[in-house]
Amino acid sequence: MGETVLIDRIAARGDGVTGDGRHVAGAVPGDRLRDDGIIIPGPNRAEPMCRHFGKCGGCQLQHVAEPALAGFVRDRVIGGLEGQDVPFGEILPALLSAPHSRRRAALTALRTGRQVAIGFNAAQSNQIVDMRMCPLLAPELFALVAPVRELLAMIAQPRRPVKVKLQLLDQGVELILEGVKAEGLDAAMALQDFAGAHSLARFAVDQGDGLEILWQPDPPTVRFGDIAVEVPPFAFLQPTAAGQAALVDAVARAIGDASTVADLFAGVGTFALSVQAGRKVYAAEGARDAIAALAGAANRARALVTTEHRDLFRRPLVPTELNRFGAIILDPPRAGAEEQVKQLAASAAAVIAYVSCNPASFARDAKILVEGGYTLDWVQPVGQFRWSTHVELAARFAR
Numbered sequence: 001m002g003e004t005v006l007i008d009r010i011a012a013r014g015d016g017v018t019g020d021g022r023h024v025a026g027a028v029p030g031d032r033l034r035d036d037g038i039i040i041p042g043p044n045r046a047e048p049m050c051r052h053f054g055k056c057g058g059c060q061l062q063h064v065a066e067p068a069l070a071g072f073v074r075d076r077v078i079g080g081l082e083g084q085d086v087p088f089g090e091i092l093p094a095l096l097s098a099p100h101s102r103r104r105a106a107l108t109a110l111r112t113g114r115q116v117a118i119g120f121n122a123a124q125s126n127q128i129v130d131m132r133m134c135p136l137l138a139p140e141l142f143a144l145v146a147p148v149r150e151l152l153a154m155i156a157q158p159r160r161p162v163k164v165k166l167q168l169l170d171q172g173v174e175l176i177l178e179g180v181k182a183e184g185l186d187a188a189m190a191l192q193d194f195a196g197a198h199s200l201a202r203f204a205v206d207q208g209d210g211l212e213i214l215w216q217p218d219p220p221t222v223r224f225g226d227i228a229v230e231v232p233p234f235a236f237l238q239p240t241a242a243g244q245a246a247l248v249d250a251v252a253r254a255i256g257d258a259s260t261v262a263d264l265f266a267g268v269g270t271f272a273l274s275v276q277a278g279r280k281v282y283a284a285e286g287a288r289d290a291i292a293a294l295a296g297a298a299n300r301a302r303a304l305v306t307t308e309h310r311d312l313f314r315r316p317l318v319p320t321e322l323n324r325f326g327a328i329i330l331d332p333p334r335a336g337a338e339e340q341v342k343q344l345a346a347s348a349a350a351v352i353a354y355v356s357c358n359p360a361s362f363a364r365d366a367k368i369l370v371e372g373g374y375t376l377d378w379v380q381p382v383g384q385f386r387w388s389t390h391v392e393l394a395a396r397f398a399r
Contacts, residue, residue, distance in 0.1 A: 004040060005019070005020070005022070005033045006018065006030075006031075006032055006033075007027040007029055007030065007031040007033060007039075007042070008029055009029055009072075009075060010028070010029065010068075010072045010075075011023055012076065012079075012389060013060075013389055014061055014389050015027065016028055016031060016033075016039075018033060024039065026039065026063065027039050028042060028044045028045050028063060028068060029044050029068050029071070030042030030043050030044040031044075043065075044064065044065045044067065044068035045063055045064070045065060046062070046063055046065040046066070048062035048063050049062060049099065049135040050133055050134065051132065051133055052131070052132070052134075055122050055129050056120050056122060056129040056131075057120050057122055057123040057129075058119075058120035058136055058387075058388070059136065059388060060123070060387065060388055060389055061388065062135075062387045069096065069383070069386075069387070070093065070094040070383065073096065073381045073382075073383040073391050074092075074093065074094045074381045076359045076389075076391040077091055077359050077362075077379050077381045077391065077393055078091055079359070080359035080360050080362060080363035081359075081363050081366060081376075083360075083363060084363040084366065084367045085367070086366045086376060087370065087375075087376065088376040088378075088379065089375070089376060089377045089378050090377070090378040090379075091378070091381065092378060092379065092380045092381065093381075094381040094383050095243075095380070095381070095382050095383065096383040096386060097239075097242045097383065097384045097385075097386050098240075098242065098386070099135045099136070099386065100135060100136070100137065100139060101138060101240045101241070101242060101386075102136045102138060102141070103141065103167065103168035103239065103241060104166070104167045104168070104237055104239045105136075105165075105166050106163060107119055107120060107131070107145075107163075107164040107165075107166070108120075108121060108161055109128070109148070109152050109156065109161070109162040109163075109164050110128050110156075110159065110162070111152055111156040111157070111158050111159070111160070111162075112158065112159065115153070116149045116150075116152045116153045116156065117129075118130060118131055118145060118148060118152070118164060119131030119134075136387070137166075140172070141166045141168060141173060144166060144173060144175065144198060147198060148164055148175070148177075151190070151191075151194055152177075152180070154187075154190065155180050155182050155187055155190070156179075156180055157179075157180070157181055160179060162177055162179045162180055163176075163177070163178035163179055164176075164177060165177075165178070165234045167234055167235075167237065169201045169202070169220045169221065169222055170220070170228065171217075171220050171221065172199050172200060172201040173198070173200055173201060174200065174201050174202040174203075174233070174234065175195075175200055175202070175203050175204075176205070176206070176211070176233055177204075177205045177206070178205075178211075179206070179208075180207060182207065188214075191205065191214050191215075192214060192215060196215070200215055201216075201218075201220045202215065202216045202233065203215035204233050213233070222235075222237060222268070224248075224269055224270055225273055225275075225276070225277065226277075226301070227273045227276075227297050227298070227300075227301045227303060229269055229273065229294065229297040230293055230296060230297065231268050231293055232289040232292075232293055235267075235268050235290060235293065236268070236290070237268075237270070238270060240384045242384075243383075243384030243392065246382050246394075247270075247271075247382060247394050248271060248274045248275070250353070250380040250382075250394035250396075251271050251275065251355065252275050254351060254352075254353035254394065254395075254396035255326075255327035255351055256351065258279065258325070258326030258327035258350075258351060259278075259279055259280065260279065260280045260281075260324065260326045260327075261275065261279055261280070261281045261282070261325055261326065261327045261328070261329060262283075262284070262324075262325040262327075262328050262329065263281060263282070263283045263284070263329040264312055264317065264328065264330050264337070265284070265285060265286075265312060265330065265332045265333070266283035266285045266290075266291070266294060267285060267287070267331070268290045268293045268294050268297075269293070269294040269297060269298070269305075270331070271329050271331060271353075272294065272298075273294070273297065273298065273303065273305070276303045276304065276305050279304065280304045281304065281306070282306050282307075282308070282325070283298075283305055283306070283307045283308070284308045284309075284312060284317070285307070285308075285309065285310070286309070286310060286311040286313070288309055291307050291308070291309045295307040312337065312339075312340050313339060313340075316337075316339045316340035316342075316343045317340065317343060318343050319343060319346050319347040322343065322344060322347040322348075323347055323348045323349065325349060326351070327349070327351040327353065328344065328351070328353070329352075329353045330344070330352060330353070330354045330355065331354075331355040331356075332356070332361075334357055335358075335361055336356070336361030336362065336364060337365060338361075338365060338368070341365040342368060344369060344372070345368050345369050345371065345372025345374070346372060349399075350398060350399055351396065351398050351399075352369065352374065352396070352397040353394060353395070353396060354366070354369075354394070354395045354396075355393070355394045355395075356392065356394075356395070357391075357392045359393065362393065362395070366395070366397075369397050370397075373399060374398065374399055376395060376396075377396045377397065377398055378395065379393050379394070380394045380395070381393050382394070
């Protein structure tokens with residue numbers, strides 16, 4: 001059999017990596033690689049749960065056992081920080097969302113003749129993997145895949161991709177179809193009947209002229225703490241309820257008993273509304289519909305939350321503004337918040353709770369904060385996108 005080499009980690013894109021830096025597709029820490037390229041399975045492998053694994057691009061790591069999967073999520077955070085030479089305190093064990101818990105998904109559908117394929121794209125391809133099972137999606141979402149397939153067989157234009165967006169809200173599932181043509185009274189009635197038959201919370205269609213809400217019996221809401229927010233169509237939410245709870249808990253621990261808090265990139269209020277009890281909170285967000293939803297919810301609840309529609313990339317809060325708050329919550333998009341972080345590094349803010357969905361941009365921003373005098377106390381890695389290479393985290397910086 002010859003010599004073998006140990007696979008000792010998983011790279012950022014999901015390949016196994018040997019100690020001498022060779023990348024091996026499909027390998028897991030603990031496997032051994034033979035000279036002829038054959039992988040000898042080790043103790044950290046799992047039997048993939050899905051028949052589509054290996055083709056569907058929704059999951060890259062279903063063959064990785066739970067402890068090694070959690071280790072990968074944690075190691076992504078450590079690797080990013082070490083790559084930027086950022087000193088850090090404790091990296092906590094990763095928290096993974098369970099199977100069948102994804103409450104938000106954007107699928108693609110394509111009609112060919114009377115047949116409709118609907119699902120995630122194949123890995124590194126535009127080909128659609130026709131979804132017949134999915135251990136990722138919440139049951140309420142997956143239950144709509146087959147009915148939507150039948151609906152699109154009637155209304156989708158041949159060989160024109162349709163974007164299918166699904167999200168679980170308090171009242172049920174929100175469904176948005178982009179790229180269909182529902183022309184005529186019969187088509188309109190069919191869509192209304194579909195929404196009623198499946199008890200949708202909201203049904204909207206974009207036929208090329210903007211989103212049109214066809215069905216919405218009650219204002220669709222999502223609850224943060226005790227406050228319900230009337231969310232705009234396909235508003236950004238954390239992908240799992242457990243992942244949201246983990247991040248909210250980490251943020252609450254990070255900011256402690258600070259009586260005044262700024263929530264930057266606040267979205268529809270995931271953190272601002274979850275931690276507002278007993279505090280004064282300022283929330284800033286660049287998306288107008290999101291901040292309007294947050295403001296409306298705060299006003300109805302008479303919470304001490306003030307809001308501002310503000311593009312924090314173009315107009316970040318400056319030190320004189322930041323110094324008014326006892327703690328800062330920062331939850332930027334994947335690109336991070338370099339300009340805002342530079343202002344934070346020059347401020348006197350005592351505590352920063354940084355929530356990130358990209359270990360690389362987080363590490364870059366962390367370096368700026370540490371060079372500005374902050375200490376990175378701890379990081380809580382979170383694996384909401386189970387079996388994927390996508391990693392989230394919450395961290396505490398303090399002066």
